[in-house]
Amino acid sequence: MKSYRKELWFEAPKRRAFFNVTPQVEQCLRESGIKDGMVLVNAMHITASVFINDDESGLHADFERWLEKLAPENPHTAYEHNRTGEDNADAHLKRTIMGREVVVAVTDGRLDFGPWEPIFYGEFDGLRRKRVLVKIIGE
Amino acid sequence: MKSYRKELWFEAPKRRAFFNVTPQVEQCLRESGIKDGMVLVNAMHITASVFINDDESGLHADFERWLEKLAPENPHTAYEHNRTGEDNADAHLKRTIMGREVVVAVTDGRLDFGPWEPIFYGEFDGLRRKRVLVKIIGE
Amino acid sequence: MKSYRKELWFEAPKRRAFFNVTPQVEQCLRESGIKDGMVLVNAMHITASVFINDDESGLHADFERWLEKLAPENPHTAYEHNRTGEDNADAHLKRTIMGREVVVAVTDGRLDFGPWEPIFYGEFDGLRRKRVLVKIIGE
Secondary structure, X not given: OEEEEEEEEXXXXXXXXXXXXXXXXXXHHHHHOOOOEEEEEEEOOOOEEEEEOOOOHHHHHHHHHHHHHXXXXXXXXXXXXXXXXXXXXXXXXXXXXXXXXXXXXXXXXXXXXXXXXXXXXXXXXXXXXXXXXXXXXXX | OEEEEEEEEEEOOOOOEEEEOHHHHXXXXXXXXXXXXXXXXXXXXXXXXXXXXXXXXXXXXXXXXXXXXXXXXOOHHHOHHHHHOOOOHHHHXXXXXXXXXXXXXXXXXXXXXXXXXXXXXXXXXXXXXXXXXXXEEEO | OEEEEEEEEXXXXXXXXXXXXXXXXXXXXXXXXXXXXXXXXXXXOOOEEEEEOOOOHHHHHHHHXXXXXXXXXXXXXHOHHHHHOOOOHHHHHHHHHHOOEEEEXXXXXXXXXXXXXXXXXXXXXOOOEEEEEEEEEEO
């Protein structure tokens, strides 16, 4: 069994942002030399997500509005977590909806995807450097 | 390390439907000859899900009503994504709630499940042929 | 490839509770002798979750309130599933929001985590003994 590990770093210029990280994950896969196996891509922070969905700006605006409806940022005082000095309780909830991680099959040296499956890093508490882990195992 | 890969195809006769795919995944496991490892089962489309929950029609009706409450299909014009010519923005959101994939342990040649863990394909934008990927790695 | 499997048992003293299971998963990893690979931690029941988020009591109170808003327990009669003699339809929905499983990378014999990534067992239909599966594969 071979394995590969890399951290990808991101700094969102605002509180919430989505980054298409598919090219970086593909680069990791090439570096690994692994042809068959599985890749795990996960946020290393509990106020951020990794997920697979459409790279379409209208849908991203829909996600923003929808997440604000399901887990609104304001008022900050609505959340007990924010009494600890934090202001990011909503980010913990949004990350829960969007998910921590994806596992993707590797076949013939490629991410084994359907026709439209880009991988996104979803930031819900940005304005600082945060990390995504790429771990690949296989042969 | 051994590996196995298969695509399962589905065509839902309406926009939304759930398919219990456990028998097909068990068949894949038998074909693979893998006795110990992990199986990944994922939707290959971003308007569909793979998840584990109860095979009970009342609960499925509850899921349908609940997903319509959290991410209603109508009006289509409520979603920016639908201005691109699509009408399936709600399906992208529903898939997010229900999840893209499951990873299941393989032990002694069997899906290592608790007492009630069927695997479902959840379709939220049906009436066309769509795919699920089954990838198994192990020994 | 090496593999390891263990069931962890829990009995929540009330309907809903969160257990930080990170120490038990770390103990499993030590017992496995696996230094590099992946660990799957999943609920073996469809009314419970395994997830990664903050070990902070205020946030847990926020989760409780939020899940009751998105998928309220009462009235039990609101759910078709509860007409089957069950009373836990809400637990199936809450588990869907919080997730069935996590997959965590193993690197240098340790759970390859960011700074704050504890693993939780989330019980939504407690007062009985239930299980979590820990499955590790690697070398």
